[in-house]
Amino acid sequence: xxxxxxxxxxxxxxxxxxxxxxxxxxxxxxxxxxxxxxxxxxxxxxxxxxxxxxxxxxxxxxxxxxxxxxxxxxxxxxxxxxxxxxxxxxxxxxxxxxxxxxxxxxxxxxxxxxxxxxxxxxxxxxxxxxxxxxxxxxxxxxxxxxxxxxxxxxxxxxxxxxxxxxxxxxxxxxxxxxxxxxxxxxxxxxxxxxxxxxxxxxxxxxxxxxxxxxxxxxxxxxxxxxxxxxxxxxxxxxxxxxxxxxxxxxxxxxxxxxxxxxxxxxxxxxxxxxxxxxxxxxxxxxxxxxxxxxxxxxxxxxxxxxxxxxxxxxxxxxxxxxxxxxxxxxxxxxxxxxxxxxxxxxxxxxxxxxxxxxxxxxxxxxxxxxxxxxxxxxxxxxxxxxxxxxxxxxxxxxxxxxxxxxxxxxxxxxxxxxxxxxxxxxxxxxxxxxxxx
Amino acid sequence: xxxxxxxxxxxxxxxxxxxxxxxxxxxxxxxxxxxxxxxxxxxxxxxxxxxxxxxxxxxxxxxxxxxxxxxxxxxxxxxxxxxxxxxxxxxxxxxxxxxxxxxxxxxxxxxxxxxxxxxxxxxxxxxxxxxxxxxxxxxxxxxxxxxxxxxxxxxxxxxxxxxxxxxxxxxxxxxxxxxxxxxxxxxxxxxxxxxxxxxxxxxxxxxxxxxxxxxxxxxxxxxxxxxxxxxxxxxxxxxxxxxxxxxxxxxxxxxxxxxxxxxxxxxxxxxxxxxxxxxxxxxxxxxxxxxxxxxxxxxxxxxxxxxxxxxxxxxxxxxxxxxxxxxxxxxxxxxxxxxxxxxxxxxxxxxxxxxxxxxxxxxxxxxxxxxxxxxxxxxxxxxxxxxxxxxxxxxxxxxxxxxxxxxxxxxxxxxxxxxxxxxxxxxxxxxxxxxxxxxxxxxxxxxxxxx
Numbered sequence: 001x002x003x004x005x006x007x008x009x010x011x012x013x014x015x016x017x018x019x020x021x022x023x024x025x026x027x028x029x030x031x032x033x034x035x036x037x038x039x040x041x042x043x044x045x046x047x048x049x050x051x052x053x054x055x056x057x058x059x060x061x062x063x064x065x066x067x068x069x070x071x072x073x074x075x076x077x078x079x080x081x082x083x084x085x086x087x088x089x090x091x092x093x094x095x096x097x098x099x100x101x102x103x104x105x106x107x108x109x110x111x112x113x114x115x116x117x118x119x120x121x122x123x124x125x126x127x128x129x130x131x132x133x134x135x136x137x138x139x140x141x142x143x144x145x146x147x148x149x150x151x152x153x154x155x156x157x158x159x160x161x162x163x164x165x166x167x168x169x170x171x172x173x174x175x176x177x178x179x180x181x182x183x184x185x186x187x188x189x190x191x192x193x194x195x196x197x198x199x200x201x202x203x204x205x206x207x208x209x210x211x212x213x214x215x216x217x218x219x220x221x222x223x224x225x226x227x228x229x230x231x232x233x234x235x236x237x238x239x240x241x242x243x244x245x246x247x248x249x250x251x252x253x254x255x256x257x258x259x260x261x262x263x264x265x266x267x268x269x270x271x272x273x274x275x276x277x278x279x280x281x282x283x284x285x286x287x288x289x290x291x292x293x294x295x296x297x298x299x300x301x302x303x304x305x306x307x308x309x310x311x312x313x314x315x316x317x318x319x320x321x322x323x324x325x326x327x328x329x330x331x332x333x334x335x336x337x338x339x340x341x342x343x344x345x346x347x348x349x350x351x352x353x354x355x356x357x358x359x360x361x362x363x364x365x366x367x368x369x370x371x372x373x374x375x376x377x378x379x380x381x382x383x384x385x386x387x388x389x390x391x392x393x394x395x396x397x398x399x400x401x402x403x404x405x406x407x408x409x410x411x412x413x414x415x416x417x418x419x420x421x422x423x424x425x426x427x428x429x430x431x432x433x434x435x436x437x
Numbered sequence: 438x439x440x441x442x443x444x445x446x447x448x449x450x451x452x453x454x455x456x457x458x459x460x461x462x463x464x465x466x467x468x469x470x471x472x473x474x475x476x477x478x479x480x481x482x483x484x485x486x487x488x489x490x491x492x493x494x495x496x497x498x499x500x501x502x503x504x505x506x507x508x509x510x511x512x513x514x515x516x517x518x519x520x521x522x523x524x525x526x527x528x529x530x531x532x533x534x535x536x537x538x539x540x541x542x543x544x545x546x547x548x549x550x551x552x553x554x555x556x557x558x559x560x561x562x563x564x565x566x567x568x569x570x571x572x573x574x575x576x577x578x579x580x581x582x583x584x585x586x587x588x589x590x591x592x593x594x595x596x597x598x599x600x601x602x603x604x605x606x607x608x609x610x611x612x613x614x615x616x617x618x619x620x621x622x623x624x625x626x627x628x629x630x631x632x633x634x635x636x637x638x639x640x641x642x643x644x645x646x647x648x649x650x651x652x653x654x655x656x657x658x659x660x661x662x663x664x665x666x667x668x669x670x671x672x673x674x675x676x677x678x679x680x681x682x683x684x685x686x687x688x689x690x691x692x693x694x695x696x697x698x699x700x701x702x703x704x705x706x707x708x709x710x711x712x713x714x715x716x717x718x719x720x721x722x723x724x725x726x727x728x729x730x731x732x733x734x735x736x737x738x739x740x741x742x743x744x745x746x747x748x749x750x751x752x753x754x755x756x757x758x759x760x761x762x763x764x765x766x767x768x769x770x771x772x773x774x775x776x777x778x779x780x781x782x783x784x785x786x787x788x789x790x791x792x793x794x795x796x797x798x799x800x801x802x803x804x805x806x807x808x809x810x811x812x813x814x815x816x817x818x819x820x821x822x823x824x825x826x827x828x829x830x831x832x833x834x835x836x837x838x839x840x841x842x843x844x845x846x847x848x849x850x851x852x853x854x855x856x857x858x859x860x861x862x863x864x865x866x867x868x869x870x871x872x873x874x875x876x877x878x879x880x881x882x883x884x885x886x887x888x
Contacts, residue, residue: 232848248856272845
């Protein structure tokens with residue numbers, strides 16, 4: 001089938017969105033950008049392919065008359081099992097590399113390093129094999145999941161003879177290798193294993209129907225008719241110049257499609273903040289973005305999270321517990337750590353400081369919005385920071401104070417806005433090639 | 438606004454000529470003391486070059502030295518030197534570059550030593566920094582200062598009373614200072630002859646700049662334009678050399694028009710003019726070629742710019758008038774771009790957009806210069822509203838390399854040009870209604886991630 005892909009290479013995460021010829025979303029993928037944009041783009045796109053095949057599976061099941069609860073449950077199980085297979089493949093790779101590193105020249109002298117690593121991985125593997133409930137809060141990235149579990153186990157395993165830092169240094173070294181290795185995580189490559197697990201105990205006639213549907217989807221050729229890249233790393237994509245679009249245009253169009261009433265868009269990305277005005281067709285009419293200084297952009301929150309030894313996704317919930325917002329003017333990323341420590345020393349509470357930091361970020365965005373022509377109705381907030389509830393709370397408050405009542409749109413999928421816009425440009429480019437007018 | 442050695446790879450005769458003129462001037466400056474010539478430091482906006490020529494003194498323009506240092510990648514070290522001396526990061530980087538150069542031996546752009554000033558002549562007070570700059574230089578050189586106050590055109594007009602006020606200062610302050618410096622009386626005939634030559638060169642310059650109304654434009658009126666204004670805004674206006682330069686330049690441009698050629702850039706001629714832009718604000722000098730390339734590589738040609746009016750504005754028909762020497766000098770001083778109020782600037786830029794059929798107005802807001810930067814966002818919104826073309830905004834600096842963030846600037850320029858393109862495409866789609874529209878995607882399902 002013919003598809004169109006948009007890839008948004010952000011400084012923190014890389015996103016891919018795949019559309020069919022009608023512009024309907026088939027699949028999406030996201031991964032951390034690491035230092036290798038090329039690989040990140042491939043992984044995000046592969047991920048979008050996986051999701052796209054699940055969309056095709058939904059369509060196949062519907063076509064086969066499988067619309068009942070059983071089919072929905074089967075699909076859910078299949079996805080769950082596929083994720084397990086993928087994760088276990090990555091974990092196995094991590095384990096193999098870690099053990100290899102442990103016997104190497106650099107660390108070989110730590111007597112029972114290998115044994116302790118084996119133990120850590122045994123525990124993680126056993127843990128990951130257990131069924132989990134959905135809806136557990138946490139990062140979706142393998143890196144974050146593995147890091148969190150590995151460090152928890154390493155803390156328990158470490159002692160005076162073999163320090164925690166040594167164990168973590170092994171992890172830090174090999175996680176990069178695993179991230180940069182091409183491990184087969186595709187639907188085609190892994191679905192059979194997942195399917196076998198899912199179909200155990202299924203009634204024979206349903207078993208046959210499901211299997212046929214899944215295998216036909218696995219064999220369906222998916223052809224990417226056109227791909228368009230956007231985001232900070234777009235110049236590094238192996239795309240011709242005409243297949244590269246500015247993320248400002250992509251966010252404008254993506255926001256328009258998600259919320260057709262959009263007039264003003266705010267996108268807070270990893271290293272830039274953009275205030276965009278769009279017309280009724282999603283066409284950008286004006287924009288402003290931060291200058292050379294990236295103070296107060298998404299990356300700033302990343303530094304703060306590192307300083308606080310927290311995940312970036314944990315900042316918002318903690319800031320929401322604030323009862324008294326601390327007033328902070330500087331959002332300089334370089335001084336973020338010092339600012340934070342100073343305030344903690346002064347006895348200010350972590351949640352209050354965090355609430356102040358979120359407000360400071362939004363204040364900076366408000367200045368850019370004013371410069372771009374203000375906030376019109378409706379106002380759509382996109383980018384990764386839009387999923388941070390504390391940032392959203394500060395934004396709502398400041399919008400109300402400065403502009404009065406405005407409809408504020410925030411999609412749970414806001415992080416995909418740029419990639420969605422790029423994919424739509426790909427559909428349009430494909431269409432105009434077919435019908436040159 | 439002058440010719441660096443690294444200029445365009447494809448050089449026209451005019452370019453070679455300008456290079457020789459500049460080299461000759463710096464060489465004369467290096468010999469000034471030996472030749473018994475007096476040296477006057479003065480600024481570009483509203484300068485009184487013809488008057489200086491009439492007294493046979495040599496002018497030095499500190500801003501030109503600073504921008505030349507910027508183009509030669511020397512400004513970063515000079516600015517650092519000035520900052521070590523206590524100048525804050527917020528001080529205009531032309532000033533800091535000049536002070537740093539002075540403290541590093543005062544070697545000019547060609548490597549020859551610059552002579553110390555015998556007089557500091559401040560003929561334009563619209564820029565407060567100019568005054569402070571000369572206060573610093575006065576402390577350094579302990580030389581006399583001649584200063585006149587030029588009223589801002591706050592109401593959008595330069596009244597006869599204002600003109601008389603400036604003429605009176607020329608008579609009572611500036612001319613006596615030059616007479617005292619040289620020991621000579623003002624030779625009015627000599628001044629008038631220079632003014633007559635200015636007029637001839639000015640007509641040619643205006644013809645060159647207005648050639649950009651054609652499609653394709655034979656010139657780039659910003660990146661190329663800064664070279665074209667070099668002689669006329671500095672030491673050469675009123676000289677035979679300038680008349681000759683502009684005659685040659687005009688002939689070259691006429692020839693490009695005849696052949697239907699686009700502007701010359703460091704990477705060759707632009708063969709496909711994709712975007713026509715008006716640019717407001719000075720260029721960045723530290724990464725001038727890189728900056729230019731961000732436009733030329735996209736087929737973006739600047740058809741008009743306000744910066745090419747920084748020394749003086751000829752748009753409203755002003756030409757130096759040999760019949761009214763001091764009056765004409767007064768009018769020139771008061772008519773430079775930054776002495777015009779915002780409504781006048783908005784009128785001018787809106788007219789450029791219309792007359793030069795531009796696709797957009799892009800503002801390059803430089804950190805150093807309040808004379809340009811103050812009010813730019815207002816200008817942007819107003820020109821957008823009046824002309825309907827999209828505005829864009831980028832930020833750089835004159836000669837501080839730390840303020841040129843290439844990735845960020847390129848990103849903004851590309852986004853801006855794509856925005857123009859998208860608007861254009863959308864307009865034509867609407868007109869033809871031929872391209873199929875894209876159905877909005879179904880609401881995307883949140884991918885469940887289990888572990």
